[in-house]
Every structure is written in structure tokens, then in C-alpha cells.
Amino acid sequence: MPTSSSSVHLKPAGPSRVELRGYGYRHLIRDSWAVRKVDLVVEPGERVLLLGPSGAGKSTILQAIAGLLDEESGDVDGSLLVDGRPPVAASGGRGRSDTGIVFQDPDSQLVMGRAGDDVAFGLENAGVDREQIWPRVRAALDAVGFPYGLDRSTQQLSGGERQRLVLAGVLALRPRLLLLDEPTANLDPDGAAQILTVLEQLTADRSATMIIIEHRITPVLPLVDRVVVIDPSDGVIADGAPAAVLGAEADRLAAGGVWVDDQLPWRPQRPERRPGPGLLRIDRPQRRYGSGPLVPEPIEADIARGSVTALVGPNGAGKSTLAGMVSGLATPESGGIVPGAALTAGLPRRVAGRPVHRWPSEHLAARIGTVFQNPEHQLLTGRVSDEVALGPRYSRAEYARRAGELLERLGLAKLSDANPFTLSGGEKRRLSVATALAGRPQVVVLDEPTFGQDRRTWIELVKLFAELADSGTGLVIVSHDRLLTEALADRIVEVRPPTAEPARTVAVR
Amino acid sequence: MIFTSLPPARSPLATLNPLVGLVVVGIVAVVTIVSFDPWAVLIILIAELPLLALARIGGRGWLLRVWPLAAGLAGIMIANLIFTDDHPGRSLLSIGPLVITTGSLGAAGIVALRLLVLAIPGIVLFARLDPTALADALIIHWHAGPRIAVGSLAAMRMAPLVVGDLRQSYAARRTRGLISRNPLAAAPVIFGSLTTVLVTTVRRATRLSVAMDSRGFDSGLPRTLARESAWRRRDTLVIIFYALAGLAAIALTVLSQLT
Numbered sequence: 226m227p228t229s230s231s232s233v234h235l236k237p238a239g240p241s242r243v244e245l246r247g248y249g250y251r252h253l254i255r256d257s258w259a260v261r262k263v264d265l266v267v268e269p270g271e272r273v274l275l276l277g278p279s280g281a282g283k284s285t286i287l288q289a290i291a292g293l294l295d296e297e298s299g300d301v302d303g304s305l306l307v308d309g310r311p312p313v314a315a316s317g318g319r320g321r322s323d324t325g326i327v328f329q330d331p332d333s334q335l336v337m338g339r340a341g342d343d344v345a346f347g348l349e350n351a352g353v354d355r356e357q358i359w360p361r362v363r364a365a366l367d368a369v370g371f372p373y374g375l376d377r378s379t380q381q382l383s384g385g386e387r388q389r390l391v392l393a394g395v396l397a398l399r400p401r402l403l404l405l406d407e408p409t410a411n412l413d414p415d416g417a418a419q420i421l422t423v424l425e426q427l428t429a430d431r432s433a434t435m436i437i438i439e440h441r442i443t444p445v446l447p448l449v450d451r452v453v454v455i456d457p458s459d460g461v462i463a464d465g466a467p468a469a470v471l472g473a474e475a476d477r478l479a480a481g482g483v484w485v486d487d488q489l490p491w492r493p494q495r496p497e498r499r500p501g502p503g504l505l506r507i508d509r510p511q512r513r514y515g516s517g518p519l520v521p522e523p524i525e526a527d528i529a530r531g532s533v534t535a536l537v538g539p540n541g542a543g544k545s546t547l548a549g550m551v552s553g554l555a556t557p558e559s560g561g562i563v564p565g566a567a568l569t570a571g572l573p574r575r576v577a578g579r580p581v582h583r584w585p586s587e588h589l590a591a592r593i594g595t596v597f598q599n600p601e602h603q604l605l606t607g608r609v610s611d612e613v614a615l616g617p618r619y620s621r622a623e624y625a626r627r628a629g630e631l632l633e634r635l636g637l638a639k640l641s642d643a644n645p646f647t648l649s650g651g652e653k654r655r656l657s658v659a660t661a662l663a664g665r666p667q668v669v670v671l672d673e674p675t676f677g678q679d680r681r682t683w684i685e686l687v688k689l690f691a692e693l694a695d696s697g698t699g700l701v702i703v704s705h706d707r708l709l710t711e712a713l714a715d716r717i718v719e720v721r722p723p724t725a726e727p728a729r730t731v732a733v734r
Numbered sequence: 735m736i737f738t739s740l741p742p743a744r745s746p747l748a749t750l751n752p753l754v755g756l757v758v759v760g761i762v763a764v765v766t767i768v769s770f771d772p773w774a775v776l777i778i779l780i781a782e783l784p785l786l787a788l789a790r791i792g793g794r795g796w797l798l799r800v801w802p803l804a805a806g807l808a809g810i811m812i813a814n815l816i817f818t819d820d821h822p823g824r825s826l827l828s829i830g831p832l833v834i835t836t837g838s839l840g841a842a843g844i845v846a847l848r849l850l851v852l853a854i855p856g857i858v859l860f861a862r863l864d865p866t867a868l869a870d871a872l873i874i875h876w877h878a879g880p881r882i883a884v885g886s887l888a889a890m891r892m893a894p895l896v897v898g899d900l901r902q903s904y905a906a907r908r909t910r911g912l913i914s915r916n917p918l919a920a921a922p923v924i925f926g927s928l929t930t931v932l933v934t935t936v937r938r939a940t941r942l943s944v945a946m947d948s949r950g951f952d953s954g955l956p957r958t959l960a961r962e963s964a965w966r967r968r969d970t971l972v973i974i975f976y977a978l979a980g981l982a983a984i985a986l987t988v989l990s991q992l993t
Contacts, residue, residue: 293944318954319954321953325948346949588910602899602903602905607929
């Protein structure tokens with residue numbers, strides 16, 4: 226982990242001061258204001274956590290401070306000053322800015338093919354001489370604890386490593402103001418812990434002002450001095466020391482979707498069940514990813530009607546590989562997925578004898594549904610209702626009939642004409658579940674279904690999954706989310722990495 | 735496939751400036767377009783032999799790169815044999831309308847050979863091409879705009895992500911019962927899923943350009959370069975060698991036309 230930190234971003238000019246007075250912003254294409262009436266002063270060196278319900282305009286505020294929004298992209302109300310001046314616009318050749326910003330998705334922030342070149346990218350833009358670039362690149366990579374050399378391909382990095390590289394690229398520019406827009410939302414718990422540990426070390430000396438947005442706030446609280454709660458119409462509604470603000474606002478924040486603590490937000494009252502008939506058996510399936518070892522370590526489990534099986538384990542253990550094989554998407558190289566009689570009922574005889582991965586697509590969809598980790602990967606059309614009604618050729622009418630019913634049940638009926646890409650994260654997730662259910666599968670495989678969701682959406686999803694299981698669907702859930710498995714799982718299957726040595730982990734709070 | 739890059743290895747060719755490859759491909763292209771003379775093509779082919787020897791691509795690497803080319807060459811030869819109405823020389827084969835003579839076989843062979851000659855420097859010099867080095871060289875030696883050069887690099891980094899998106903899109907269609915053996919039935923679904931992959935790609939590219947701007951890409955300050963791009967004497971020598979070979983080939987064509 227990091228060794229030195231202060232050398233990277235120490236700058237004589239010192240940390241920035243941010244001042245918003247009655248600030249509001251409305252995107253050009255929207256009718257309503259994204260944020261309004263925000264009065265906020267962040268003093269130099271302060272570390273502030275920005276909270277608020279989903280859609281409260283927190284990201285808009287950060288982007289405005291970073292100079293990414295201006296009069297050309299929308300309507301601006303009130304004033305916004307960084308060190309007494311309007312922020313330097315990031316585009317249009319207006320000179321350099323001392324503000325750095327890190328977003329959620331590392332993949333859309335890395336520019337170059339090699340790690341060192343990527344960190345150097347910002348320094349090249351700032352016109353730093355070549356002799357000074359490389360020492361600064363090395364210092365920034367050291368500061369974030371980047372474990373590889375400068376030539377490491379950015380494609381070979383894990384999510385957490387990529388996000389640390391992004392952070393290094395921003396730190397190399399020695400920002401006086403560091404803005405972080407849910408920097409850990411796309412990362413697994415290990416990756417998230419790595420980023421937060423680095424941030425804590427980097428900001429401890431107050432050489433830069435920091436404003437951060439996060440949904441899961443417990444691990445962030447130790448590294449901030451102040452919590453500010455934003456409301457989309459009323460601006461700042463609470464502001465102060467973390468303990469005081471959370472004490473006073475916990476209920477309102479929780480209702481707004483913020484993960485105020487690590488307690489289970491809701492537990493389904495599931496009826497006592499006797500194990501139903503077996504739907505399929507996970508019989509030690511393994512496959513190789515590229516030239517790597519066979520994963521996962523052999524696992525045996527029976528998926529019964531109405532059961533919830535959680536597959537948990539560290540990164541690289543092969544959880545997603547296992548999920549792909551259970552879904553009938555990937556071919557096991559040894560072992561297999563053995564369907565039970567209840568699942569193969571109704572299949573043509575020549576298909577019923579085949580392994581799951583060789584079932585024709587339409588038979589698979591009517592038996593095993595899959596919900597992908599990223600709901601956007603599941604989208605195939607430009608309209609919510611079409612998306613759910615899209616089914617195999619011979620079952621179109623049946624799918625169309627079921628679409629209406631599913632949209633109603635998953636609370637998407639009023640959005641049926643919307644473009645799926647315009648939905649919120651929680652709505653997209655529900656839509657992806659609806660598409661998986663359209664074929665009435667008896668088994669549903671869910672890959673990280675609660676990943677990056679706010680607390681409110683989390684409760685909705687867990688309710689939905691509990692209903693599904695109660696109605697007899699066998700659920701297989703791959704997840705890092707401890708609360709999800711605690712709330713739902715009848716059985717937890719530990720997926721171990723192929724080698725004997727434990728995977729590299731960082732302590733999670 | 736043919737465009738996948740090999741990892742950097744100790745090949746003398748890998749130490750050449752990436753622009754040398756562009757220039758050599760250009761020279762060979764001009765010669766093969768201008769000249770129809772078999773001897774001219776042969777001169778260029780001989781001049782390319784050192785490239786083959788120095789490439790160090792390895793059997794597997796060659797197989798991966800050469801099969802599309804070999805298939806293309808075979809197709810061109812066959813098309814030339816079938817569709818030519820010029821049948822000089824001795825008849826080799828005559829089945830109905832299909833007539834193959836020594837003359838038509840020779841002509842088809844030369845067309846295929848010209849294509850081979852054109853393809854070799856491309857395959858060899860780009861097998862180990864480092865896109866970053868090419869962008870640097872374009873900016874330093876040919877004064878390309880950093881916006882284009884670096885922007886293209888960033889776009890190239892997105893390419894594997896798009897491949898991943900396409901794979902996911904196939905998986906999504908399979909889990910939803912949409913993989914059909916009937917191509918007519920599958921077409922609208924495939925078209926729809928390609929549209930969503932395009933939307934995803936554009937959105938990711940938009941986020942990337944915002945991230946690049948936030949790191950000062952469009953700040954208007956004079957940009958420096960972190961890496962050097964050396965132009966050594968051997969780069970000039972290689973270009974002179976191929977320029978001379980090209981001139982010799984063209985001179986030969988002109989002479990044979992005169993006599």
C-alpha cells in the first residue's frame with residue numbers, strides 16, 4: 226500500500242476555497258432544475274461528504290465546480306466561485322484548472338494503453354517538461370499504491386487498480402481541489418476499500434480541499450470533517466459534523482436512499498418451507514478463462530424450487546464464470562450443470578438429453594433466466610415495453626401479454642414508452658429483472674443484482690426477489706453484498722479461488 | 735486476427751520508427767499500382783525478403799495473419815481465371831465455358847503476386863506496432879494535431895470494451911430466447927442489439943471526453959510529450975533502400991514498355 230503521499234500534491238498555492246451562493250443549474254433539455262438555491266462554503270483543506278437522495282443534483286454540483294458545466298450547456302442561477310473566481314472551464318482552451326475530478330467508471334476515464342502513459346497524459350496537457358513528467362508520474366503511482374510498473378497495460382488491471390490509476394492521473398496534476406463522484410460505486414468491496422484507504426492517506430495533511438459523493442457512507446465518514454445534505458429544491462438542508470448531521474437526518478436520508486449505516490434495511494418474512502423438487506444440480510463445473518487455471522474450485526449444490534442460493538467468495542474465485550455456466554451461457558470444461566426432471570419437463574426429447582449450454586436459446590429462456598451485473602448489457606431495444614415483450618419468434622403473443630403484467634408488477638408501467646437508457650439505475654435493474662422473467666423461467670441467475678444501488682432501490686429489489694422465491698422460482702445469486710445474502714439466502718456457497726494461497730485482500734471496515 | 739498486435743519482442747524491425755512502416759507501405763503501393771511488369775513485382779518481392787527474415791513473428795503468428803491473405807489471394811486467382819476472356823498460350827484445362835491457358839494462369843498469378851507484395855510490409859511492420867509510439871511519431875515528425883492523434887489513441891483503447899459489449903449482447907440474446915437459426919428472423923433483433931451497443935459506446939466515449947477535458951486536454955496550453963520518438967539513421971536508410979528498389983522497378987517497367 227502507499228508509502229509516500231505528501232510529495233505528490235503539495236503545492237505552494239495551498240488548497241482551494243469553494244463558495245456557492247444561491248447556486249442553481251438546469252440542463253438545457255430539462256424542464257426542472259437539477260439543483261437549486263445551494264448556499265455552501267467549503268474552506269481550504271476541508272473534507273466534505275455531499276449527501277442527498279438519488280437525483281438530488283449532487284453530481285451536477287461537482288461537475289459545475291469542476292468547470293464542466295456553464296451557460297452554454299444549461300441555465301445557471303446564483304454564483305459559484307473557486308478561490309474567488311468562476312471555475313476555469315475544462316473545454317474550449319480556457320487555460321489550466323487546479324481542480325481534479327474522479328468519476329464512477331474507471332473504464333471511461335483511462336485514456337492510454339499503458340499505466341505510466343495514462344498518468345502522464347494530464348501532465349502533457351499541462352505542458353510540463355518531459356524531464357519532470359516521469360518523476361511526477363512515479364510519485365503519483367507510489368501515492369496510490371499502484372503495484373505494477375509504468376508499462377503495465379491498463380487492460381490487465383482489476384477495477385480497483387484501474388480506479389487507483391485514474392486517481393494517480395488526477396493527483397499527478399497536484400490539484401488544489403479534489404472532487405470525487407462516487408469513486409467506489411463501480412468497485413467490489415476490496416477495490417472500494419483500496420480507494421478509500423488511499424484517499425484517507427492523501428488528504429490527511431489537508432494539502433487539498435476534498436468534496437466527495439458516496440452512497441455507502443459508513444467507510445467514508447472517518448475521512449471527512451463535514452457532511453452536507455442537499456435537497457433538489459431546497460438546496461442545503463443539513464450541514465455540520467458527521468455525527469450530528471447523521472443523528473438528526475438519519476431517517477430522512479435513509480428514506481431518500483442513502484446507506485446511513487450497515488444495518489439490514491429490511492428482512493423478508495419468508496414462510497417456513499419444505500425443500501421443493503430439485504430444478505438443477507451444480508455438479509463441479511469448471512472452465513478456463515483464457516489461459517488461466519480452471520475455476521472455480523469444485524462445488525456441488527442442488528437448486529430446488531423456491532430456494533435462494535448465494536454464491537459468495539473473493540475476486541478471481543470464478544463466481545461469474547460459475548454463474549455463466551449455470552445460465553447455460555458458458556461451456557464447462559469439466560463437471561457440469563445437470564438439469565432435474567422438473568426443469569426438463571416439456572422439452573423435446575432430443576434436447577432434454579443435452580447439457581444446459583447446448584439447449585436452444587428459446588428453450589433456455591423458458592427455463593433459466595439470467596440478470597446480468599450491468600443492466601445496460603441486457604438492453605436490446607429502444608422502448609421499455611418492447612424490451613420486455615421481446616421473445617422467441619413462436620412465443621411473441623405470449624411474451625407481449627406477459628410484458629404488461631410484469632411491467633405492472635415491477636412498477637415500470639408508467640415508464641413503458643420510455644427509452645430504457647434514460648431510466649434511473651434502480652429502474653434499469655428492475656427492467657433487466659423483468660426481461661429475465663418474461664420467459665417464466667423456473668431458475669433465475671442474478672449476477673450482483675444490488676451492485677451500486679441506493680438503499681431505497683435495494684429494499685425494492687430484495688422484496689421482489691423474496692416474492693419470486695416464494696412463488697417457487699429457484700434463485701441463484703452471485704454477490705459481494707453481505708446484506709443481500711443475509712436477507713435472502715437459504716444457503717450460502719463459498720466459492721474459493723483455484724490456488725491454495727488466499728487472494729490479495731485489503732481490510733474492509 | 736490480422737490486426738492483433740504481438741507483444742514487443744527483440745525484433746530489429748520493432749526498433750524502427752513506426753513512420754518507416756507507413757512510408758514503405760506507401761512506396762510499395764505506388765509501385766504496384768504503376769507497374770504491371772512481372773519483373774518489377776519480383777524486384778519488390780526480393781527487396782521485401784529481409785523484412786520476412788527479420789520479422790520474428792513465429793509460425794503461429796504467421797498462420798493467424800496469413801490465412802485471410804491466402805484466402806484472398808486464392809479468391810483473386812480463381813476470379814481472374816474464370817472471368818478473363820484473354821486466353822493466350824497453351825490450353826491447360828477446358829470444361830465448357832471455363833478455359834485455362836498458361837497465359838491466363840500467368841496473368842492471374844501476377845495479380846495475386848502484386849497483392850502479396852503489397853500485403854507483406856503491412857503485415858510485418860504493423861505486427862508489433864505500438865499505437866502510442868505511432869501517435870507520438872505522427873505528432874513529433876509529421877506535426878499531426880494532438881487532438882486527432884491522442885483522440886484516436888483513446889478511441890483505440892475503447893475497442894476491446896466494444897468487443898466485450900458485443901459478447902454481452904450475444905449472451906443477452908441467448909438468455910432471452912432470441913438466437914434463431916433463421917437469419918431472416920434473427921436480423922431485426924441483431925440490428926436492435928447493435929443499436930444498443932452503439933448507444934453504450936457513444937455514452938462511454940462522451941464520458942471519456944469529459945474525463946479527458948477535466949485533465950486539461952482542451953485547456954489550450956501548449957502540450958508537451960512524455961515520450962520521445964527517435965528518428966535514427968537506419969530509419970532513413972531503410973526508406974532510401976525501398977525508394978531505390980521502387981525506382982528500379984518502375985524504371986524496368988518503363989524500359990520494357992519502350993522496347
